[in-house]
Amino acid sequence: xxxxxxxxxxxxxxxxxxxxxxxxxxxxxxxxxxxxxxxxxxxxxxxxxxxxxxxxxxxxxxxxxxxxxxxxxxxxxxxxxxxxxxxxxxxxxxxxxxxxxxxxxxxxxxxxxxxxxxxxxxxxxxxxxxxxxxxxxxxxxxxxxxxxxxxxxxxxxxxxxxxxxxxxxxxxxxxxxxxxxxxxxxxxxxxxxxxxxxxxxxxxxxxxxxxxxxxxxxxxxxxxxxxxxxxxxxxxxxxxxxxxxxxxxxxxxxxxxxxxxxxxxxxxxxxxxxxxxxxxxxxxxxxxxxxxxxxxxxxxxxxxxxxxxxxxxxxxxxxxxxxxxxxxxxxxxxxxxxxxxxxxxxxxxxxxxxxxxxxxxxxxxxxxxxxxxxxxxxxxxxxxxxxxxxxxxxx
Numbered sequence: 001x002x003x004x005x006x007x008x009x010x011x012x013x014x015x016x017x018x019x020x021x022x023x024x025x026x027x028x029x030x031x032x033x034x035x036x037x038x039x040x041x042x043x044x045x046x047x048x049x050x051x052x053x054x055x056x057x058x059x060x061x062x063x064x065x066x067x068x069x070x071x072x073x074x075x076x077x078x079x080x081x082x083x084x085x086x087x088x089x090x091x092x093x094x095x096x097x098x099x100x101x102x103x104x105x106x107x108x109x110x111x112x113x114x115x116x117x118x119x120x121x122x123x124x125x126x127x128x129x130x131x132x133x134x135x136x137x138x139x140x141x142x143x144x145x146x147x148x149x150x151x152x153x154x155x156x157x158x159x160x161x162x163x164x165x166x167x168x169x170x171x172x173x174x175x176x177x178x179x180x181x182x183x184x185x186x187x188x189x190x191x192x193x194x195x196x197x198x199x200x201x202x203x204x205x206x207x208x209x210x211x212x213x214x215x216x217x218x219x220x221x222x223x224x225x226x227x228x229x230x231x232x233x234x235x236x237x238x239x240x241x242x243x244x245x246x247x248x249x250x251x252x253x254x255x256x257x258x259x260x261x262x263x264x265x266x267x268x269x270x271x272x273x274x275x276x277x278x279x280x281x282x283x284x285x286x287x288x289x290x291x292x293x294x295x296x297x298x299x300x301x302x303x304x305x306x307x308x309x310x311x312x313x314x315x316x317x318x319x320x321x322x323x324x325x326x327x328x329x330x331x332x333x334x335x336x337x338x339x340x341x342x343x344x345x346x347x348x349x350x351x352x353x354x355x356x357x358x359x360x361x362x363x364x365x366x367x368x369x370x371x372x373x374x375x376x377x378x379x380x381x382x383x384x385x386x387x388x389x390x391x392x393x394x395x
Contacts (some may be wrong), residue, residue: 001023004383012300017088018374020371021321023101038234039252049208049210050208050209050210050211051162051163051208051227051228052164052165053164053165053166054163054164054208054209055163055385055386055395057207057395061253061254062253062254062297063207063251063253063254063255063395064207064253064297064384064394064395065297066383066384066385066394066395067295067383067394067395068295068296068383069383069386070339070381070382070383071121071381071383071384072143072386073120073121073122074121074380074381075146075233076143077142077143078095078142078143078145079096079097079338079339079379079380079381080093080095080096080102080142080145080379080380081093081094081345081354081369081377081378081379081380082115082124082126082140082372082377082378082379083115083257083306083347083370083374083375083377083382084107084112084114084115084126084127084375084376084377085107085112085352085370085371085372085373085374085375086111086112086113086373086374086375087111087371087372087373088371088372088373089106089107089109089110089111089112089128090104090105090106090107090112090281090371091104091105091106091107091112091115091126091138091147092104092354092370092371092374093105093145093353094354094368094370096338096343096345096379098364099356099366099368100368101368101369101370102145103145104370104371105110105147107126107128107138108126108128108136108138108147108149108150109130109135109136109138109150110127110128110129110130110131111128111129111130111203112126112127112128112129112138112375113127113128113129113156113157113158113375113376114126114127114157114158114159114334114347114375114376114378114390114391115127115140115376115378115391116158116160116378116387116389116390116391116392117142117378117380117382117387117389117392118160118161118168118183118378118387119161119165119168119183119386119387119388119389120165120386120387121381121382121384121386122142123139123140123141123142124139124140124141124142124378124380125137125138125139125140125151125159126138126140126147127156127157127159127315128150128156129155129156129173129174129277129351130173131157131177133154133155133174134152134154134155135152135153135154135155135156136150136151136152136153136156136184136393137150137151137153137156137159138150139151142380148253148334151186152186153170153179153181153186154170154172154175154177154179154188155170155172155173155175155177156170156171156172156176156270157171157172157173157174157200157201158170158171158173158201158202158376158390159324159390160203160205160212160323160388160389160390161183161387161388161389161390162180162205162209162227162388163205163209163386163388163395164209165183165228165386167180167181167182167190168180168181168182168183168186168389169181169184169203169389170201171183171200171201171202171203171214172191172287173199173200173201173217175385176193176194176195176197176198176200177191177192177194177200178192178194178200178214178225178232179191180192184389190230192230192231192232193232194214194216194223194225194232196216196219196221196235196384197216197219197221197223197235198216198217198218198219199215199216199217199218199219200214200215200216200217200223201214201215201216201217201246201247202214202246202247202248202249202390203225203249203356204249204250204251204258204388204393205213205227205251205388206251206255206273207251207255207257207273209227210226210227210228211224211225211227211228211233212224212225212227212275213225213249213258213260213271213276214249215246215247215248215249215260216220216246216247217245217246217247218245218354219236219242220237220238220240220241220242220243220244220245220246220264221235221236221237221242221244222235222236222238222246222249222260222271222276222368223235223236224236224276234246234276236271236276236278238260238262238265238269238278239269239278239281240262240264240265243245243264244262244264244265245262245263245264246260246261246263246269247260247261247262247263247288247289247290248260248261248289248290248291248322248334249261249291250291250292250293250393251273252273252293252298252300252315253293253297253315255273256272256273256274257270257271257273257279258270258271258273259271259291259300259313261284261288261289261290261291261302262288263287263288263305263306264291265281265288265341266283266284266285266286266287266288266290266304266306267281267282267283267285268281268282268284268288268291268302268313269281270282278360280318282313282318282319282320284302284304284311284313284320284323285302285304285306285307285309285311285323286304286305286306286307287304287305287306287307288302288303288304288305288311288333289302289303289304289305289332289333289334290303290333290334290335291343292335292336292337293339294337294341294359295337295340295383296341297315298314298315298316299312299314299315299338300312300313300315300319301313301344301359303332303333303334303335303346304323305331305332305333305349305350307325308325308326308329308330308331308332309324309326309332310323310324310326310327310344310346310357310359311323312324312359315384322362324357324362326355326357326362326364328367330348330351330353330355330367331348331350331351332346332347332348332349332350332355333346333347333348333349333374333375333376334346334347334349334375334376334391335347335354335376335377335378335379335391336377336379336382336391336392337359337379338379339350339379339381339382339383340357341359342358342360343356343357343358343359343365344356344357344359345357345377345379346377347370347374347375347376347377348367348374349373349374349375351374352369352370352371352372352373352374352395353367353368353369353374353379354366354367354368354370354374355367355368356368376391377391378391379392379393380392382394
């Protein structure tokens with residue numbers, strides 16, 4: 001048995017049972033919540049017109065239903081935390097059982113931003129986004145933790161994979177472009193210019209995989225992108241105006257809404273996943289930044305970087321269930337949950353450290369010194385059938 005699965009069996013379920021609704025069913029913060037959709041037999045796709053080649057969702061009401069168990073494809077990969085240190089140009093590797101740093105090596109470029117798992121879960125890639133107009137991906141073998149030779153890629157601030165696995169989607173922030181590469185040869189195949197999207201940053205895909213919602217950090221906007229047709233569909237201004245600073249984007253479990261963190265508005269906006277209309281706002285805390293759905297798909301963690309806290313959104317009520325502050329302060333940014341769902345690993349962007357947080361008992365397990373500018377860390381492996389990228393968004 002994989003050690004993470006064994007640990008999960010000992011720990012048991014981490015969140016009390018509640019009905020799946022809230023932000024995920026289009027809750028607006030002011031209007032009554034609509035009734036639940038009719039029941040659909042298990043295994044039925046959430047949408048009849050999936051992106052060709054995309055694995056059908058396991059559940060019509062939970063796009064994350066496959067993220068409960070580790071795939072046999074990662075059975076030989078030891079659990080490690082990989083931390084890109086943007087200001088030190090290094091990658092730190094942590095053993096999550098001992099909370100000890102076991103390796104640090106050069107990132108192979110300048111300003112590594114995120115460590116991104118490949119679609120097929122067989123490789124990790126550190127994104128080096130400098131110099132502007134250039135950049136590279138550093139491949140890291142998750143079996144050995146060792147790095148290979150850097151792969152030249154233009155301006156990879158962030159990277160995702162289309163849900164059919166056809167493309168590696170490089171978020172070229174400075175170039176205001178979404179670049180589509182062959183994920184094996186790394187030949188560039190397509191690009192979508194997003195000239196009115198300053199600071200193109202994070203994204204997530206609709207349940208059918210055909211459309212992506214993309215944040216524009218420095219222009220207070222969002223881009224709606226047709227993944228199937230490889231084109232920009234429209235731009236959306238945040239309700240707070242161009243002074244907003246949208247960050248992470250996450251599709252709610254039932255696929256009906258997107259949540260978008262805004263560091264300037266100090267909370268998350270909710271958008272309808274079909275019309276892309278704004279349907280509400282939830283205040284979470286100063287510097288709302290990263291969004292992470294819990295392993296049972298009932299809650300979402302929101303990192304509030306400016307105030308050093310984690311907010312917990314309950315999807316059943318559409319309200320915050322709690323807020324927890326890091327003892328002694330901190331700057332929680334990007335990370336992911338352990339495979340058993342109990343420990344939240346997150347970088348301290350402004351503190352050169354990583355936090356391991358027990359989200360059952362809500363206590364700080366470790367504060368681990370790493371390099372300067374710790375950013376988009378991943379704990380790997382993650383449960384799921386395939387990775388859509390970022391720090392390990394799995395489906």
